[in-house]
Amino acid sequence: xxxxxxxxxxxxxxxxxxxxxxxxxxxxxxxxxxxxxxxxxxxxxxxxxxxxxxxxxxxxxxxxxxxxxxxxxxxxxxxxxxxxxxxxxxxxxxxxxxxxxxxxxxxxxxx
Amino acid sequence: xxxxxxxxxxxxxxxxxxxxxxxxxxxxxxxxxxxxxxxxxxxxxxxxxxxxxxxxxxxxxxxxxxxxxxxxxxxxxxxxxxxxxxxxxxxxxxxxxxxxxxxxxxxxxxxxx
Numbered sequence: 001x002x003x004x005x006x007x008x009x010x011x012x013x014x015x016x017x018x019x020x021x022x023x024x025x026x027x028x029x030x031x032x033x034x035x036x037x038x039x040x041x042x043x044x045x046x047x048x049x050x051x052x053x054x055x056x057x058x059x060x061x062x063x064x065x066x067x068x069x070x071x072x073x074x075x076x077x078x079x080x081x082x083x084x085x086x087x088x089x090x091x092x093x094x095x096x097x098x099x100x101x102x103x104x105x106x107x108x109x110x111x
Numbered sequence: 112x113x114x115x116x117x118x119x120x121x122x123x124x125x126x127x128x129x130x131x132x133x134x135x136x137x138x139x140x141x142x143x144x145x146x147x148x149x150x151x152x153x154x155x156x157x158x159x160x161x162x163x164x165x166x167x168x169x170x171x172x173x174x175x176x177x178x179x180x181x182x183x184x185x186x187x188x189x190x191x192x193x194x195x196x197x198x199x200x201x202x203x204x205x206x207x208x209x210x211x212x213x214x215x216x217x218x219x220x221x222x223x224x
Contacts, residue, residue, distance in 0.1 A: 032210050043115075043201050043215030044154070051210075085152060097142065097208050098167055101154040 002027045002092050006102035013078055013109050021073040021086055021105045029093030033071050035064050036087040038104070044087055078109045114138050117202050117216040124192055125224055132187045132219045134202030141206060142166075143185040144213070145177060148199040157200075160185055192223045 003026040013019055025033065032051050036044035048057045050066040057064050061082065063074040073086055085106045089099040115136045124130050136143060144167075145157040159167035160179040174190045185202060202216040 031208070034212060036215075038152075041217070043203075043217050044213075046212035046214065049210065049212055087154070089154075091209065097159055097161070098144070098156045099154075099209065099213065100156075103151060103153045106152075 002090055002095055002100040004088055004090055004100055004102035006086075006088050006105050008105060009103070010106045011108070013075075013107070015079055015109055015111050016077045018074070018076045018078070020075070021107070023071040023073070023088030023102055024069060025071070025088075025090050027090050027092040027094075027100075031091045031093060033066055034089045034091075034099065035062075035071070035073055036089065038085045038087055047086075075107070078107075080109045080111050083107055083109045114214050115202055115204055115216040117200075117219050119219060120217065121220050121222075123222045123224065126192055126194060128192050129188070129190045130192060130221070131189070132200055132202075132221075134185045134187070134216060136183055136202075136204040136214070138204055138214060139206075140204035140214070141182055142204060142209065143179065143182070144203040144205075145185065145187050146201045146203060146215075148201060148218070150198070154201070158185075158187075189221075192221075194223050197221055197223045 005024045007022045035047040038044045048064045053068045085104040087104045089101040142161045144159045158177040163179045176188045179185045199218045203213040205213045
């Protein structure tokens, strides 16, 4: 069974204070690792998919990286509008048509 | 245009009632899903349909019954609602196995009183 663990559960940053969120996973045959952003009262919004160790993707102040055991979401010089819950999910050879989610990291960026 | 739309957004109902949630996607995707998000924000898959065919049916009570009249629609009917069914239910869609990401609806907050 696929497992995804995210840390920390919550993170408070000052505006401009860079940091990283962690997603550790245990799967049988990773097919893809996904990062989503979820704002209160809304559905998850797709950010990135990473497919193999060593891969990196960037979008504005966000950069996602992947190793064989974990993924990091680096946030550089965050702004208050980056405040949200960030969700990590995986799909694997054993569960190719479903996402297994972690419980998320709630990020608050203070002005 | 909303890509994945769910109705209603809020649903408050009494224990024992039967209710339905509707979902429609206009992305041309061939796979649709129902996910449940509990109070701790943990998202867990319930069902998946590919071209109107049920392909994933996780361990959920048989009081929950999905129906897909066509590949753009996936509805969720819940019989004999219980307090523990209170949660946010999300519909999502993807093309194929979703390797390029899923598109989620905005959710239906179900409260059973």
